[in-house]
Amino acid sequence: MLRDGPSADSAAAKTLHTLEFRGSGGEYFRIWIVNLALTIVTLGIYGAWAKVRTFRYFRGNTYLAGHPFDYHASPVRILIGRLIAISALAGYSLTARFSPWIVLGWVIFFVIVTPWLVVSSLRFNARNTSYRNVRFNFTGTILGAALAFLLWPLIAVITLLTTWPLAHRARDYFIVNNHTFGGKRFQTQFSAGDIYGVYLTAIGILIGSYGAILAIVLVSFAVIGLAGGHAGALAHINPADLKHSPLGVGIGIVGIVFFVAFYLLVLFIGTAVQTYVHVKSMNLSIDYATLEGGHELRSELEVMPMAWITFTNSIFILLTIGLYYPWAMVRLSRYEISCFGIHAASNLDDFTSEAIATQGAIGEEVASFFDLGISL
């Protein structure tokens, strides 16, 4: 977690402001459940208003230097976008089962429209976000999106994923470096070595931990097998007789417990490695980012807290048949947001809004429906 205060940097005039999330799980639960009920009652139409309320709740509870962010999207535009997105999803979902060729057709269609979806989604979200009466903007082009989201991944596939980290970096550059706040540009830059380091470490962790688990399992199987065989031989127990005896049931329960624990461990390691890549690359692209005017961004996300929160969140959501969801979101936001900050060169009073046209939400809705992964 970052702490506010004068910076220790050589540029003595800079002040560190950290982000802070002030929302609460209980409060968001009530908003969420009313949203859900009204959305169901209106057969999904209220969903557009629900989305605006949700976004306003999260942006509006994110504070920087004593002021919150805000969200301005028009629910009607979101509704229009959503109707188009749902038609596409229904069209895909209903026709995809008929023939693999139809699926291929849809895939090609989505690949072609992806750059447009990426740009319009990022632009919609940026333009509808404000801080202290000044709006964000996104200035990336469709060509830029095509390079970052199609060409780079294609090159990565051709090179057998050895250039995947570079594709990742290209995507992050496209997203960060095209954002502006009050006309001032965000800019990030980090070395290829940094991002390769993230991926190589992740692979190392994966191989190391799965290798260790495999070794433990093999050793314990061997021990149990030997011990069990001896015990069985000594007591003249026929394994088939065990099935209905209390001893057999006991062994069965222990087995199930071990199996569940083992499954959870494997799942947790998977989550942790995924989180590792997410967190470390996010730290790179944000920590190296500057905002025109001498401001430096800070990001100090840590892997274990993030992995733990993500992992336990999904378990709790599963156990509460979804009711934990609002608390999960608040918990995640509170941690994530507390790790971001800005070394401000001034008191943040001098930004001025540029004239920005509002735009439709079709791209944003389609993109969020099909989760194109347009984020850091």
Added chain:
Amino acid sequence: VIVAGTFFPAGSSRAIPARASLEGKTLRISDETGAVLVEFPLRQVRASSRLGNVRRRIELPDGSRFETEDNDGIDALFQSGGRYPRGAVLHWLESSYKWVVASVALAALSITLTIMYGLPAAALWLAERTPHRIAVTISEQSLQTLDRLALHRSQLDPADMHKVRILFARISAAGKQGKSGYRLMFRDGGAVGPNAFSLPDGTVIMTDQLYRLVRRDDELEGVFGHEIAHVDRRHALQLAYEGSLLPVAIALITGDASQFGQVATVLPLMLLQSHYSRGFEQQADDDSAVMMRRIGGDPAAMAALLERLDKEICGGKECAPGWLASHPATTERISRLRQEGKSQLPRSR
């Protein structure tokens, strides 16, 4: 009413501590010394709707903005100016525990009803209106895939095939589409083992391995009746529609189809699919019993074959837990079929 907050001049991030007050029908924003910053008629001013403890935003026509944490104050100010505060009803719903509990109940009830009745009804509606041509296309695709991946040319000798065809013709006469509405195909099941299945266009496929388990003719007739019932009731199409409508329904409510990769979503979906599927199996068993009765056969004959099938596949023990499987537990099916056999009523026919 005086409301304390922060004023931002038009298009600027400069935060000025300020107060909002109402002078007649005019909203006045003044700074801490009392000097007027801006003034506008209240009806030209837009306030964001109330939402938890989120700061309220008052948008002024010139692009300046007043923000305040005093939610009650700003509501009172607007009300005294004769304007109804936006989002008051929503905020009231969100603050009342009674309504929150009601929302939970409503959401749970509608989701349950949709899953139990809504989706199956919609799937049935669509399945009944799907043109036969599409059913034929799907069936051809499926058979091609099956032949490529799992099935092989049948090894049965022609005399056996002939005998099975006669049985098939007998029971298919009791089907909705009559004798000509269905066709039988023989395949070596390979890894699939003893099994029979149907395709939406009326094709029924029997594996050689199943034939080898059969001891009485009406066992096989019962199985064919079961498969014909799947065709008649368009179960395959219904299942496909249920599978594709569910994500659409969830996305419609949540506005997000991206969650389908997550365990928390995939697992319940799988359970639900097998729940629907088990319902269809039971229906097909019941229909098969009715058809068997119609042609004067024993509705419970299939039970014996199911028993043998279970022994063959799972070595005498019951196979999978009932809630996970696509078919109901075999013991359950067998006792249900035997019940059908006992309750054989004289039918006017």
